[in-house]
Each structure stands twice: as structure tokens, then as C-alpha cells.
Amino acid sequence: xxxxxxxxxxxxxxxxxxxxxxxxxxxxxxxxxxxxxxxxxxxxxxxxxxxxxxxxxxxxxxxxxxxxxxxxxxxxxxxxxxxxxxxxxxxxxxxxxxxxxxxxxxxxxxxxxxxxxxxxxxxxxxxxxxxxxxxxxxxxxxxxxxxxxxxxxxxxxxxxxxxxxxxxxxxxxxxxxxxxxxxxxxxxxxxxxxxxxxxxxxxxxxxxxxxxxxxxxxxxxxxxx
Amino acid sequence: xxxxxxxxxxxxxxxxxxxxxxxxxxxxxxxxxxxxxxxxxxxxxxxxxxxxxxxxxxxxxxxxxxxxxxxxxxxxxxxxxxxxxxxxxxxxxxxxxxxxxxxxxxxxxxxxxxxxxxxxxxxxxxxxxxxxxxxxxxxxxxxxxxxxxxxxxxxxxxxxxxxxxxxxxxxxxxxxxxxxxxxxxxxxxxxxxxxxxxxxxxxxxxxxxxxxxxxxxxxxxxxxxxxxxxxxxxxx
Ligand SMILES: Nc1ncnc2c1ncn2[C@@H]1O[C@H](COP(=O)(O)OP(=O)(O)OP(=O)(O)O)[C@@H](O)[C@H]1O
Ligand SMILES: [Mg+2]
Numbered sequence: 001x002x003x004x005x006x007x008x009x010x011x012x013x014x015x016x017x018x019x020x021x022x023x024x025x026x027x028x029x030x031x032x033x034x035x036x037x038x039x040x041x042x043x044x045x046x047x048x049x050x051x052x053x054x055x056x057x058x059x060x061x062x063x064x065x066x067x068x069x070x071x072x073x074x075x076x077x078x079x080x081x082x083x084x085x086x087x088x089x090x091x092x093x094x095x096x097x098x099x100x101x102x103x104x105x106x107x108x109x110x111x112x113x114x115x116x117x118x119x120x121x122x123x124x125x126x127x128x129x130x131x132x133x134x135x136x137x138x139x140x141x142x143x144x145x146x147x148x149x150x151x152x153x154x155x156x157x158x159x160x161x162x163x164x165x166x167x168x169x170x171x172x173x174x175x176x177x178x179x180x181x182x183x184x185x186x187x188x189x190x191x192x193x194x195x196x197x198x199x200x201x202x203x204x205x206x207x208x209x210x211x212x213x214x215x216x217x218x219x220x221x222x223x224x225x
Numbered sequence: 226x227x228x229x230x231x232x233x234x235x236x237x238x239x240x241x242x243x244x245x246x247x248x249x250x251x252x253x254x255x256x257x258x259x260x261x262x263x264x265x266x267x268x269x270x271x272x273x274x275x276x277x278x279x280x281x282x283x284x285x286x287x288x289x290x291x292x293x294x295x296x297x298x299x300x301x302x303x304x305x306x307x308x309x310x311x312x313x314x315x316x317x318x319x320x321x322x323x324x325x326x327x328x329x330x331x332x333x334x335x336x337x338x339x340x341x342x343x344x345x346x347x348x349x350x351x352x353x354x355x356x357x358x359x360x361x362x363x364x365x366x367x368x369x370x371x372x373x374x375x376x377x378x379x380x381x382x383x384x385x386x387x388x389x390x391x392x393x394x395x396x397x398x399x400x401x402x403x404x405x406x407x408x409x410x411x412x413x414x415x416x417x418x419x420x421x422x423x424x425x426x427x428x429x430x431x432x433x434x435x436x437x438x439x440x441x442x443x444x445x446x447x448x449x450x451x452x453x454x455x456x457x458x459x460x461x
Contacts, residue, residue, distance in 0.1 A: 046361040066362030072355055075377055075458065084373075085363060120458070134363065144362075 001058050001174075005042045006050040007035075007198075014038045014049075014198040020176075020191075022058075022141075025168060027185035027206070028178040030195035031221060036178040037069055039195065040144040043176070063141035067148055069178075071131035078122065078130050079115045082106075085134035098137050105133045109159045124151040132160055139171035146178050161188055182206060182222060194218050237431035248432065255413040258326055258400070259393035262333035266393075267386045270338040274345025274385075275374045278353040289346070295339035300332075304402030307332040311403065324405040329413070332399040337389050344388065348381035348452070349374060351459065380455030387448035391441040 001022060007014040014035040020026060028036050041047045042055055044066035049055050057064070074081050079102070086098045106112040109129050114122065119130060128151045135143060145164075149157040161184065168175060179185055185192045186206035194202040194209070196217045202209070213219045240248060277285060309315055311323045311331070322328045352374060360370050375382060397415035404411035406420045414433040422430040 041358070041362075044362055046358050062364050065364065066358070068358040068362050070358075071362075072359035074356075074373055084365065084369070087364075088366060088369070 002056050003043065005039060005055045007038050007042055007047070008050050012198055014042065016195075016198070016200055018193070018200050018203070020174070022174045023172050024174060024190040025164075025188055026174075026176040027189035027192045028176055028195060029180065029182060029185060029192060029221070034195045035198040036195055037146050038198075040066055040146050040176065040178060043142070044144050057142065059141045064144065065135055065140040065142070066144040067131055067135040067146060069146040069150070071127070071134075073119045073122070073127050073130075075118065075120055077116050078106075078111065078119050081119045081130055082134045082137065085137040087138065090138075101137055102133060105136065105163055108163060109133070109156065125153065125156060128152060129156065129160065132163065136163055136167045139173055141173055143167075143173055143175045144177070145175065147180065148177060149184070150180065157184070164188060182210060186210070194221070196221075233428055233431050234435075236428040237435055240428055240432040241435065245429075245432075248429070250409065251412050251414055251417055251433065252436065254326065254411070255394060255415075258329050258333065258413060259390055262330045262337060263386065263390040263393045265330070265334050266337040266341050266389050269334070270341025270389075271345050271375075271382055271385060272371070274342045275349055275371060275378070277342070277346045278349035279370060279374050280353075292339045292342045292346075295335070296343050298336075300336055300396055300398035301402065303332055303335050304399035307335065307399065307403045323403060324407060324411055326404070326411055328403040329400040329411060332403045333393050333396065336396065336399055337392055340392065341385050341389050344385045345378070345382065348385075348455065349378045352377045377459075378455065380451045380458070384448040384451040384455070387444040387451070391444035391448070394444075395437055395441045 001020050003016060003018050003020060005014060005016045006012075016035075016039060028039065030036050038047070042049045043057060044064045045055075045061050046066055046068075074084070082102050083099075086095055090098065103112070106115055109132075111126060111129050111133070114126065119127065122130065128148065132145070132148045135145065135148075148164075149160045152160060164175070164177075165188065167173075177188070182192075189206060192202075192204060192206050192209050193200050194215075194217075196215070201215050202213070202218055204212075209218065210222065213222055277289065307328060308323065311317050311320065311328050313323065315323075322331070356370075356373070356377070359365075365373070395415060397419050400411075400413060401416045401419060404413065404416060406412050406416040414437050418430045418433055418437075
């Protein structure tokens with residue numbers, strides 16, 4: 001799938017023209033303000049791209065799911081927050097299966113005992129676990145995760161990655177996830193995209209990134225990790 | 226001097242305690258008018274306020290300006306408008322609603338709905354912004370979004386209703402014009418006070434005044450507390 005996306009705020013923030021393959025996990029790395037979230041938001045129609053650019057992806061709007069960098073926590077139980085990820089049109093059978101998946105994921109990531117608690121009493125990391133589970137309940141043709149483990153400790157991060165891998169194995173959808181960790185990219189992603197100043201500077205697998213960074217910007221970025 | 230003040234107040238409390246039939250009737254008419262008009266205003270105004278807080282659409286600014294304008298209109302202006310529309314020779318004169326409780330309710334709804342819209346919109350606006358990315362990102366439909374918006378702002382919604390009710394109880398200008406303060410029919414607490422304090426029984430008017438103050442104070446107090454609870458919850 002070809003992605004062409006431009007976004008200008010008061011200055012140019014995003015100018016991307018890239019060819020991606022379906023059924024792969026992409027990691028999006030880059031410094032603060034490099035445009036990672038903006039790209040994901042444009043792809044999911046959370047914000048509109050510039051009028052002179054078309055975002056060109058082979059999916060309908062409701063086939064793309066975006067987990068924001070800071071998801072909203074609704075004044076509901078953890079369980080009901082997660083259930084918002086189940087489409088209303090699902091049949092009873094499908095809903096039962098979704099609930100089974102939710103329970104399994106809650107247990108994997110140690111949130112099961114908090115499922116009935118009000119979500120607004122949760123810690124930052126717990127809220128992020130909840131939002132991640134919500135995004136993994138059903139299959140999305142394109143799943144966009146914006147730093148989904150940024151608030152989690154290392155154990156939780158590894159468990160969250162396990163959930164993402166299981167989702168990929170079961171549903172085989174395309175995933176693009178922003179992350180600040182090249183290690184995480186190495187563990188999860190087939191392909192890494194390096195975003196610098198709104199442009200994709202390099203595309204390769206994580207190992208190549210680490211062993212043979214091409215641009216000075218990427219060298220600089222990786223050195224400090 | 227002060228003795229007369231305390232004397233009137235004392236007699237008023239005696240009247241309240243005595244279960245005077247006229248007083249019961251006037252209070253009942255007031256409640257009928259205030260409950261009905263505040264419920265209608267809330268049912269129209271609250272969804273509209275939530276909608277304005279959630280979505281950006283063409284004409285939204287215009288709608289907000291209209292609401293603000295209506296909010297600022299003096300009640301007597303609304304009263305005169307409803308009077309012109311519903312008096313015998315007016316466009317809706319056939320309905321024979323002038324000088325009935327129904328006409329008073331219509332005027333009250335026109336007065337209070339914009340206030341409800343404004344209050345709900347103001348208090349729900351931050352939620353609308355905060356959940357925008359999540360709502361679009363996870364593809365929440367409009368029904369779900371609406372219900373969630375209501376749930377996130379439930380305390381503010383309750384407060385808005387209580388304020389609307391207090392306002393309906395205490396309003397005088399509009400209902401005086403379209404209701405006419407007719408004994409056994411459209412006489413409500415405020416119009417009795419406004420029109421009968423020096424022709425009828427002063428202590429009776431004072432008694433009604435005490436009841437109004439108690440109601441509006443009580444409702445506004447509870448409403449204020451609910452607002453504070455709601456704002457605190459949002460800060461979490
Ligand atoms: N609504 C907006 N108005 C103006 N500028 C914006 C807006 N949203 C984003 N920007 C700017 O666009 C740039 C890219 O922002 P973006 O959120 O995409 O960065 P990011 O790569 O996700 O960074 P981070 O690692 O901090 O999450 C930033 O410089 C930001 O200030
Ligand atoms: Mg970001």
C-alpha cells in the first residue's frame with residue numbers, strides 16, 4: 001500500500017510518500033516532534049491531511065484503528081472501557097468470543113483483578129494496558145499504536161509485546177507502531193521507519209538500523225540510546 | 226423599624242406552618258409550571274449542549290451566538306413575544322392558550338432552554354476536546370459518543386437541571402405577562418408577590434418569598450456541589 005500524506009501546521013510537520021506491505025509490523029521511530037503521532041493521526045483520519053495531499057490507503061475509515069499516545073479514560077469500569085473496542089454490529093457469538101479474548105489478555109498483562117475498578121482510579125501504566133487491550137480485541141486491517149508501552153515497566157512492556165505478537169499471529173493485520181525503543185522495534189517489527197523532521201529518512205529492518213545506520217541523523221539518534 | 230420586619234417574618238412563618246389552602250394551591254401551580262418547563266428545557270437543551278460540545282459543524286458558531294443572545298434577553302421580552310403570538314388575535318390565538326399555565330410553560334421553555342444549552346456546552350466542552358482523538362481513533366459511533374459524553378458529564382447535567390428548576394421557580398417577568406396572575410388558575414408564587422404584595426396580604430407574600438428563597442437556595446446549593454464534584458472528577 002502506498003502512503004502519501006502531508007500535514008502542515010504553522011510549519012511543515014509531515015511529508016511522507018512511502019510504499020508499505022500489508023500483513024507486516026512496522027515500527028516508527030524518531031525524535032520528539034518528528035511527526036510520528038501526526039502520521040498515525042492522518043492515516044486514521046483523526047486529523048485531516050493538507051488539502052493538496054491525499055492519503056492513499058486501501059482501507060475504509062472504520063478498518064483503521066488508532067490508539068492515541070494519551071488515550072481518554074472513560075468514567076466506567078476497566079472492563080467497560082475495553083468493551084468499547086467491540087463493534088456494536090457484532091453478533092452475540094462474536095461478542096462472547098471478544099469477551100473471552102479480553103479476559104485472556106487481562107490475565108496475561110496482570111490487569112484481571114482490576115477489571116471491575118473504575119478506570120479513572122488506575123495508574124498511568126495500567127490505563128495504557130487497558131487501552132492496548134481495547135485496541136487488540138478485534139481485527140483491524142490497519143492497527144496504529146502510538147507509543148503503546150511508553151508508560152509501562154519492563155515486565156509489563158514484554159507482556160504487552162506478547163499480546164501484540166499474539167494479535168498479529170491470530171489476525172494477520174498490518175500494524176504500525178510508534179516507539180522510542182529500538183530494542184522494542186527489534187523485538188516486534190519486520191520493518192523500521194526512521195522519521196526525521198516529518199520525512200522518512202530510512203527504511204530497513206531493526207538489525208540493519210543498528211549495524212549500518214546510513215544518515216547522520218539516525219546515527220545521532222541511535223548513539224544516545 | 227426592625228420590629229415590623231421581624232413581625233412580618235414571624236407571621237409569614239405562621240402562615241407556612243398553618244397549611245393555608247390558597248398557599249398550597251399557589252405552590253402547587255408553581256411546581257406544576259416549574260417541573261414541566263424545566264424537564265422540557267432539559268430534554269431539549271442538554272442533548273443540544275452535548276452535541277455542541279462534541280462536534281464541530283457548520284453553523285455551530287451561529288447556534289452558540291443565538292443561545293448566548295437568548296440567554297441575555299430580559300424575561301419580559303420573551304413574555305411579550307409569547308403574548309403577541311398567543312393572544313386572541315395573534316397567529317396562535319386559536320389555541321386559546323393565553324393566560325393559561327401552558328402559555329407560562331412555553332415562555333419558560335424559551336427562557337430556560339438556552340441557559341441549559343449554554344451551561345451544558347460550557348461544562349462538557351473540555352471532555353469533547355479530550356476524547357476527540359480516542360473517539361475518532363477507535364471509531365466510536367455517534368450514539369455511543371453521545372451516551373459517553375452524557376456519562377462523563379453526569380454531575381454537570383444534574384446541576385444544569387437543578388439550576389433550570391430553580392430558575393423556573395423564581396422567574397416572574399415572562400409568566401406575569403402570559404399568565405396574568407389569575408386566582409385559582411395561573412397565580413404562582415412570584416406573580417403573587419409581584420402583583421399582590423400591597424393589595425392583598427403582605428405576610429402571605431412574605432411567606433411565599435421565604436419558600437422561593439428556600440427552594441432556589443437549596444437547588445442552587447446542591448447544583449453547585451454537583452458541579453464541584455464533576456470538575457474534581459475531570460481533573461483526575
Ligand atoms: N495541532 C497542532 N498544532 C500545531 N502544531 C502541531 C499540532 N500537532 C502537532 N504539532 C507539531 O507537529 C510536530 C510533530 O508532532 P507529533 O506529535 O507528530 O510528534 P511525535 O513524533 O509524535 O513526537 P513525540 O515523540 O513527542 O510523541 C511537533 O513539532 C508538534 O509541535
Ligand atoms: Mg507522538
